[in-house]
Amino acid sequence: MIVAHKVASLAMALAFSGAIMLLIDRCFGSHAARAQIGRGAGLSLASLVLAVIFSMVAMIGGAALTGAARTWHQAFVVAAAAEECARWLCLLVLMRGLMTHEVGEFVAGAAAVGLGFGVIENLLYLTGSKDVLVVGALRGVLSAPAHFGFAMVSAWGLWRWLRLGEPAVLAFAALAVAILLHGAYDAGLMFWPSPEEWASHAMAAPVRAAVGLAIVGSILAITVATLLALSDFLDLSESRPSRRWDEAWMAFGAILLPLGALIALSAIGVVGYMSWSGLAFAPMLIGAGGSLALWATAIRQIAR
Amino acid sequence: MPRMADLLRGASDEDDDSPAPSRFGGGALGAIGSVASGSGTSEIDMMRVVGGNWQKYRGVWQKMRDGQPWPVSFSLAGLLFGSLWLLYRKQWGLVFLLIAGSIAIPFVDQNLSIGFNIATNVLCALLGKALIVKGAMGKAAAIRSIGYTPDEAARRLEKAGGTSTLAVGAAIVLLLIVGVVASMTMGANALRRAEAPASVVSAQA
Numbered sequence: 411m412i413v414a415h416k417v418a419s420l421a422m423a424l425a426f427s428g429a430i431m432l433l434i435d436r437c438f439g440s441h442a443a444r445a446q447i448g449r450g451a452g453l454s455l456a457s458l459v460l461a462v463i464f465s466m467v468a469m470i471g472g473a474a475l476t477g478a479a480r481t482w483h484q485a486f487v488v489a490a491a492a493e494e495c496a497r498w499l500c501l502l503v504l505m506r507g508l509m510t511h512e513v514g515e516f517v518a519g520a521a522a523v524g525l526g527f528g529v530i531e532n533l534l535y536l537t538g539s540k541d542v543l544v545v546g547a548l549r550g551v552l553s554a555p556a557h558f559g560f561a562m563v564s565a566w567g568l569w570r571w572l573r574l575g576e577p578a579v580l581a582f583a584a585l586a587v588a589i590l591l592h593g594a595y596d597a598g599l600m601f602w603p604s605p606e607e608w609a610s611h612a613m614a615a616p617v618r619a620a621v622g623l624a625i626v627g628s629i630l631a632i633t634v635a636t637l638l639a640l641s642d643f644l645d646l647s648e649s650r651p652s653r654r655w656d657e658a659w660m661a662f663g664a665i666l667l668p669l670g671a672l673i674a675l676s677a678i679g680v681v682g683y684m685s686w687s688g689l690a691f692a693p694m695l696i697g698a699g700g701s702l703a704l705w706a707t708a709i710r711q712i713a714r
Numbered sequence: 715m716p717r718m719a720d721l722l723r724g725a726s727d728e729d730d731d732s733p734a735p736s737r738f739g740g741g742a743l744g745a746i747g748s749v750a751s752g753s754g755t756s757e758i759d760m761m762r763v764v765g766g767n768w769q770k771y772r773g774v775w776q777k778m779r780d781g782q783p784w785p786v787s788f789s790l791a792g793l794l795f796g797s798l799w800l801l802y803r804k805q806w807g808l809v810f811l812l813i814a815g816s817i818a819i820p821f822v823d824q825n826l827s828i829g830f831n832i833a834t835n836v837l838c839a840l841l842g843k844a845l846i847v848k849g850a851m852g853k854a855a856a857i858r859s860i861g862y863t864p865d866e867a868a869r870r871l872e873k874a875g876g877t878s879t880l881a882v883g884a885a886i887v888l889l890l891i892v893g894v895v896a897s898m899t900m901g902a903n904a905l906r907r908a909e910a911p912a913s914v915v916s917a918q919a
Contacts, residue, residue, distance in 0.1 A: 416822045441856035445849070445874070452806025455813060459888060509853065509874050510860045526810055533817040 416536075419546030423532040427525045427554040434521045437640075438514030438647060446519030450504060453519075454526025457493075457500040461527075464492035481600050486593035493557075494589045497523060498564050505572060513646045516569055517562075524561025528554025552629065556595060559636035560588040566639040569646075591632050598625035755854045762868060763850040763875030771850075774843045778851070784844050792838030796831070799838060802882045803846050804875065850875055 435443070465488050472483040504519045532549045539545040567584025570576045601621050603613045613621075760775055761768045770789075777785035791799045797812045812834055820827040853874045857867055 413822060420818055420822065441852050441859065445853050445856055448805070448807025448810075448849070450806075451810035455810060507873065509857050509870055515856075522807075530814060530817070533814060533821070537817060537821045 415543055419536055419542035420533075422543070422546040423536055423550040423554070424529060426550050427529050427532075427558070430555055430558055431521060431525055434518055437644060438517050440510075440512065440514055442508075442510045442512060442515040443518035445509065446504065446515050447522045449507065450519035450522025451526040453500040453504055454523045454530065456503075457496045457523060457527055458530055460496035460499060461493040464496055465489070468492050482597060485597035485600050486589070489596045490589045490593035493527070494560060494564065494585060494592055497527065497557075497561055497588075498568070498585050501561070501565050501568055505568060511573075513569060513573075513643055516565060516573075517640075517643045517647075520561050520565035521558055524558040525554055527561075528557035531557070555636075556592070556629075556632050559632045560592050562636050562639040562643075563588045563591070566642060569643070574646075587635065591628060591635060594624065595628040595632060598622075598628055755851045755858075759854040759858065759871055760847070760850055762871035763854050764846065765872075765876035771843055771847055775847045775851075778844070778847060784841060786840050787843045789839050789842045792840075792842035793835055796835040796838050798882060798885065800842065801885055802877050802879070803842075804878050804881070805846060805849060808845060 431447070435447070468483075468488045468491065472480065472487060475483050500523055501520055504523060505516060508515050508519075532546070532554055535545055535549055536542055563584050564581075567581035570584075571578050571581035598621055602625065603618065607613060608618075757772075757775075760771075764771050774785050774787045789799070791802075795802075797809050800808050800812070815830060815834070816827075819830040854871060857870050857874060860867075862870060
């Protein structure tokens, strides 16, 4: 494999996460927040180790399952529940070590916990992959930012519970939402047919369309949940750059609806009724494009 | 001069050179703390954040206060233990970057791996102390900017910095587990290859 391909795939796998971290730093940046970014990155390694341990336990628990039940178990328990519970514990540790009472410090640390996990996971996937450019691009735009989103949702619940004194059920509900979003995204990808299955029409076109829509829908749901959590954090932040964020939020709202409709129509039209195997990645590519457009708009508006 | 209210709530003396011993809880500690505040971070704060072996970091901190952004200072522990030493010194972000690099570099080119490991240890040896002092200055400034009571500020400074034997112990245990699992897997694979007929071996490869 050419070195240039590997370098390009690395750049694609890492650049978008870097852009999101810069966005967070711009919105919440302070001395304390920057100190927590390093701490959060370290905790992301701990969350990775914990997630592996939890996943192994979950795999033993579901060893007897077969077929679709096994896939559901892998998506929602082995991957989603194990990773989100590990991240939740690390966010608790992060919160215990905060230096100030400013919410931005926690958000920056939590962002690093999520993105750090996603970045290391991306690197590990790249080392075991042959099609590095596709893996780097898709995982860079979708997977690492998705981990950031799950971290934001869980962090939102924890902050509301432990710092604002709201009921504990809110924190656990936020964890449940993170697990559901994570599981739905993973399940869609796991049920998606391989190129061989696609070519042999092992899965009917309407089912393929439904799975494709589920993938795109889960990506949109993750993006919306992340931005809602971020929006609330910015409202709580003392150093809130309100005008900038309001503009970004309006821009996001203005493009979300037509973009969502466009993605849904594309997914139905392209994936459901055409049977060209090269389009096997279409839902993911469309979702990635939509996600990239949303985030790019937010970043551009905030940086303006 | 800072306002009385600012002094009472333990405000930072970044904009003022006048001594404010009350920030450090009075006594000898307060006296030391009030002496050095040229770059916005007092020596007692640095002592609390850096923790053990502060004397070995003091020279680097003084050079930074004199305007050197990255003073070079040799650290044998940094040279010998590299990222493990950074872990002990709670430099979480740097450890993360080194681990990410140790995965990414061999992915690009296996031959660069040894060079990367040597380079990181040399970097730790020469600039490790400067990195640690810079991080400590940031933490001290962040805590001082809040206006905690002197006792609370001292507690938070000590909590934010120092060293972590637990992290090093956990990393060593983890490395041992990974090593044992990897060697068991490799051993089992080697055994299977030795015992299996040629056709199976070629299928596995």
